[in-house]
Amino acid sequence: MTFARFEALHHGEEPLLLPCAWDHASAAALARAGFAAIGTTSLGVAAAAGKPDAVRATREETVALARSIAGLGVPVSVDVEDGFHRSPGEVADLVAELAGLGIAGINLEDGRGAGLAGVEAQARLIGVVKRRVPEVFLNARTDAFWLGLPGAPALAAARVRAYADAGADGVFVPGANTERDIETLVAGAGVPVNVLVQREIPLRRLAELGVARISYGSLLFRAALHAAVTTARDIAAGEPVPDGVPSYEQVEALHRYGRGDLRSP
Template structure:
């Protein structure tokens, strides 16, 4: 059974697949050590490690980072491949073939070009190109980006994920949806697993399970938690000249040591 087979199977078990998003190999090893069964890269978190804005990684760096995470852990890894780093289906297909080559178990494709949502027919062609290039060797997640980019059009979102599923996507994802009514309607509207992004106001995991959601991811939020902890320690040192942050550092270091050991 390949990691891709395992990853696909994890979407069809009784429990919701909880899939956090590491930003580098070290964070991936910590997440694996905590017991998570699969991981996915985060474009925003990975970009932040290089001092870049989300969307600025580019294909080579994104795939190189994904390959490092794949090499660091034994669980399936899916990659956030943004818009496939191409507007045209041919370019998307090339990206997904390269994703197979670095050992990923899955990858996602967005319908957002960095400034606007793709016209639906073109977006479907891009999903189909990703699916055909993956040829069963990746679990392909098709993302409808409306709500995370301020386009509050649920009917369009539902129509898009239905079209993406019909084009062969294994999983559909509409990041930014947060209400039980809309998430439930999305689940009922497609016959493939639905993934949900953890955002403020989203229902709890047990509630999402009852709605029929099959996967939950964290996006860049855990990277922001890590950076916020560092910033808090930095403010203490600069403003108070004290080292209170060290009180928890030994325990925090032990978490890392266990993951790397």
């Protein structure tokens, strides 16, 4: 049911907007705000734990967060970096564990340091995971643009097609930020295409280009850090406390989300 609900959100009249959380409070607040689904940000999870991103350092924190937010009443997609393991079987075990918690989807990336995993090896990994856990929406990410690799448009187009053929339910191409590149990806992918929120192209135009899902990535975590430091500096400079900040009681009540009580605090 959760998988079907999440999958359907990728085929609506408008793109799925997926804000990404890094802890229970941020996820609960986003669910309370009315978003149809919630993602997680690996950067936010790693930075909040004092660890580096994308080096398989946060498997424990990622699973703990998934367990905490799986019951929010909306589908949740978890960023699992490259799967946190070398073995496809171990990656599939992780995804099965997440599915058992009630997670609807995952992001699985092909970035490996400054380069990419072999396309055939990544396609095999996707196939192993989907055969083991068919009821999780596998969003296959390619980092061809993200890493600034030569020939990124053609490289990304070939990879998203290969990943779709291997069984991916959707493809994610962070760094694709021109209309021409996005049109090419949408035309050739064969499955829903996901891009990041971006300055270059407004949401309405991304919808016109056929984008199915627009992720916030680490933006909200970075914005929260900016707001925290800015607020601290402004108050130190004699400025008043800003309007709109949630009260202590509102934030404290967020712990009820995902624990059997979905009422608004």
